[in-house]
Amino acid sequence: MASQVSSDPRVHDKPDTVASLSVEGLSIEFSRRRVWTPVVHDVSMRVMPGEIVGVIGESGSGKTLSSLAALRLLPKQARVASGRVRLGDVDILTQSESQMRNLRGNRMALIPQDAMQALNPTMRVGLQVAEPISLHSGQRLKSVAGVAAKLLETVGIARPEQQARAFPHQFSGGMQQRAMIAMGLALAPGLLIADEPTTALDVTVQAQVLNLLRDIRDTRGTSIMFITHDLGVVAELCDWVYVMRHGRIVEQGSVRRIFMDPQEEYTKMLLAATPSIHGPRRKGGV
């Protein structure tokens, strides 16, 4: 572990900076026919303040379980076998469930892959966006509903007052995802964990949502962990990347280094399999 820390230039260069999220030696087991089987092995990851960190790997490589462990939202069939997770200086794995409820939303929020599934079909979008504020402040939902329009405006939804009164099915896929992001931002958490949030969107809308996430980081300083299987997205958006395979991190580095000088065969294979990737965005365009 110590060697991983000292070899990570983000930690080496700023030893006093507390990571927004720090996962150390995390191992997770999954119950298959009542037998606990290791599926994530000794994973260490860091998201530094204001950084967008990509976690990339093929399906089943352990990206989602690792991030759900950080939120303490593992499904019943999965459990943490060993390791530590810290959100700033809070030790996540030793918090009570009520402390966790307070941390979720306030300090970190999840933006899921399928916004339509995550949204309540019978509740107006504005009320859903305002719900975290109501839950955390104890104020009645109707009395905080006005904040929702402001949040919808922040995420680029036109005519926000009117759209706040719509139901999810009246929104396009891109608008639904923006609404989920608005909900995630409601309590201004320092960390967003986005699990393939653009997979279901067409390419143009995907680019808009990526721009929105970048703007949120630039204007609010929000740290973002971005889970994806799409190296093109990593090149567009991320500063640092962890490459996962079979429940392990096989390579990590700055996006530029990973694209210019991949060390692992698996990373090279991913790069070779991704058409028309020329590396991360440079200032002024790719």
Ligand SMILES: Nc1ncnc2c1ncn2[C@@H]1O[C@H](COP(=O)(O)OP(=O)(O)OP(=O)(O)O)[C@@H](O)[C@H]1O
């Ligand atoms: N519902 C499930 N049933 C059985 N095994 C599971 C399930 N969910 C996770 N696992 C096990 O945990 C491993 C890691 O799964 P995880 O969902 O974290 O991968 P992932 O990289 O996020 O994949 P994807 O990109 O498909 O979401 C899987 O390879 C599998 O062994």
